Amino acid sequence: MALDSMKEIAECPTPFWQIVLETDMDERQVTAEASMEKMRLTWRAMLESTENYEPQRRSLSGLVGGDGEKMRQYSQNGDPICGPYLQEVIATALCVGESNACMRKIVAAPTAGACGVLPAVLVPLYHSGRATEDEIIQALYVASGIGAVISHRACIAGAAGGCQAEIGSASAMAAGALVALRGGSAEQIGHAVAMTLKNLMGLVCDPVAGLVEAPCVKRNVIGAMNAVSAADMALAGIESRIPVDEVIDCMGDVGCRLPMELRETALGGLAATPFGQSVKETMKHL
Amino acid sequence: MLDIFDILGPVMVGPSSSHTAGAVRIGRMARVLLGEEPIKAEIGLYGSFAETGQGHGTNRALIAGLLGLQPDDMDVPNSFALAANQGLDFSFYTARLREAHPNTAVLDVTGVTGKKLTLQAASIGGGRIRVEQLNGVEVNFTGNFNTLIIRHWDVAGEVANVTRELAAAQVNIANMSVCRSKRGGEALMVIETDHKIPVEVRSSIADLKNIRRVTYYEKEE
Numbered sequence: 341m342a343l344d345s346m347k348e349i350a351e352c353p354t355p356f357w358q359i360v361l362e363t364d365m366d367e368r369q370v371t372a373e374a375s376m377e378k379m380r381l382t383w384r385a386m387l388e389s390t391e392n393y394e395p396q397r398r399s400l401s402g403l404v405g406g407d408g409e410k411m412r413q414y415s416q417n418g419d420p421i422c423g424p425y426l427q428e429v430i431a432t433a434l435c436v437g438e439s440n441a442c443m444r445k446i447v448a449a450p451t452a453g454a455c456g457v458l459p460a461v462l463v464p465l466y467h468s469g470r471a472t473e474d475e476i477i478q479a480l481y482v483a484s485g486i487g488a489v490i491s492h493r494a495c496i497a498g499a500a501g502g503c504q505a506e507i508g509s510a511s512a513m514a515a516g517a518l519v520a521l522r523g524g525s526a527e528q529i530g531h532a533v534a535m536t537l538k539n540l541m542g543l544v545c546d547p548v549a550g551l552v553e554a555p556c557v558k559r560n561v562i563g564a565m566n567a568v569s570a571a572d573m574a575l576a577g578i579e580s581r582i583p584v585d586e587v588i589d590c591m592g593d594v595g596c597r598l599p600m601e602l603r604e605t606a607l608g609g610l611a612a613t614p615f616g617q618s619v620k621e622t623m624k625h626l
Numbered sequence: 627m628l629d630i631f632d633i634l635g636p637v638m639v640g641p642s643s644s645h646t647a648g649a650v651r652i653g654r655m656a657r658v659l660l661g662e663e664p665i666k667a668e669i670g671l672y673g674s675f676a677e678t679g680q681g682h683g684t685n686r687a688l689i690a691g692l693l694g695l696q697p698d699d700m701d702v703p704n705s706f707a708l709a710a711n712q713g714l715d716f717s718f719y720t721a722r723l724r725e726a727h728p729n730t731a732v733l734d735v736t737g738v739t740g741k742k743l744t745l746q747a748a749s750i751g752g753g754r755i756r757v758e759q760l761n762g763v764e765v766n767f768t769g770n771f772n773t774l775i776i777r778h779w780d781v782a783g784e785v786a787n788v789t790r791e792l793a794a795a796q797v798n799i800a801n802m803s804v805c806r807s808k809r810g811g812e813a814l815m816v817i818e819t820d821h822k823i824p825v826e827v828r829s830s831i832a833d834l835k836n837i838r839r840v841t842y843y844e845k846e847e
């Protein structure tokens with residue numbers, strides 16, 4: 341299947357994840373075993389990216405590092421508002437986002453800037469025994485199928501469509517993966533995708549000094565939290581009034597209308613604040 | 627072609643798929659096309675590579691690639707030290723180009739036996755790259771296919787001679803281009819194929835009368 345319409349995927353009697361698997365076998369001319377082995381390696385690399393966190397590391401600019409550890413300390417010693425799963429979602433998103441900024445190994449999903457979103461929602465479920473590796477691998481096929489549809493109809497890079505396209509797509513992929521993991525239908529996956537994208541619609545890409553650091557690391561947290569809430573809403577039977585493919589097209593359209601200053605050029609948004617400007621100046625003299 | 631592992635992937639050292647992973651791939655491409663251990667590299671950075679490359683580790687990523695590292699090698703950030711150990715001398719400058727992609731690098735590389743290569747390539751997003759110039763000749767290939775780069779004399783029938791060898795080996799051509807400096811002068815054929823090209827086929831192409839040099843880049847899994 342061409343993976344260009346969420347509606348078409350939902351109408352097909354084959355399970356969502358299997359449609360994506362078969363498409364991969366066809367496109368890359370590989371066996372099901374070879375494709376699933378590659379997905380398993382991708383998952384293990386994702387898992388590793390959460391385990392290799394080193395709290396003392398700082399990014400080249402010094403803006404990023406140590407916050408994931410702060411969140412974990414607070415979870416242990418403080419009185420967090422969120423429950424244990426969401427505490428870990430927040431901490432994991434921060435850790436992986438920080439590791440990326442510190443030149444550690446991550447899995448771009450769909451981009452390096454948004455690499456914390458998927459592991460943030462999946463790894464805590466895996467560690468608490470609420471999802472097996474095989475279930476997660478199927479969910480990752482769903483996630484990549486969603487990413488493929490979004491990249492076909494709209495875009496997935498901040499430079500092309502702003503942060504709504506990057507963190508937004510990661511969030512949509514994560515929401516779909518969660519719904520699939522909990523046994524939701526393809527329609528419910530579609531509703532979750534639509535809700536995540538609607539809730540981040542218009543978010544601009546404005547990295548300070550052009551670096552994938554501020555606001556990027558913390559945007560991984562909102563991407564992950566947005567995914568969890570959309571997945572639970574979809575599983576509760578709540579539906580997006582606007583059809584998912586129309587929401588994706590709309591996100592692409594909004595992305596094209598964003599001025600160049602708000603698409604990764606670091607000329608607008610938070611990058612253009614006095615603080616952002618001063619970081620840029622300092623980086624020049626490094 | 628749709629590759630879901632471009633969406634969920636690559637596995638890479640951060641922070642940016644275009645400024646880091648793509649830069650490693652550009653360095654690797656230069657190393658493979660040079661065909662030997664590089665000992666000297668002068669690297670021009672253009673556009674966003676020049677503006678934000680420092681903070682993204684683009685410079686270290688390019689050197690890592692020249693040393694043969696993969697985008698997911700944890701040693702990418704330490705490539706300057708590795709280069710010093712392995713005797714690769716390098717320098718960076720800000721390139722002035724006309725109408726290039728904003729993430730572009732120009733590499734002038736010298737190998738251990740004195741071979742030289744000039745390559746201009748762009749990092750076009752998600753870690754994917756496009757080679758745009760090779761030794762001053764405009765080209766257009768990505769490394770997403772097995773790629774045969776053939777320097778030859780511009781003689782009638784040369785393209786047919788090469789494709790005949792590929793056809794005999796059942797190698798299917800996906801894309802192909804031919805460029806020449808002047809009529810009857812030196813020409814460059816770039817052939818991207820679906821199948822790997824066996825070494826025997828490459829050497830029988832190299833033995834054809836008007837072929838000067840054959841370079842091969844095998845698609846990475």
Ligand code: SF4
Binds near residue numbers: 454503545552
């Ligand atoms: S602000 Fe831009 S660079 Fe940062 S995460 Fe969002 S899209 Fe990526």
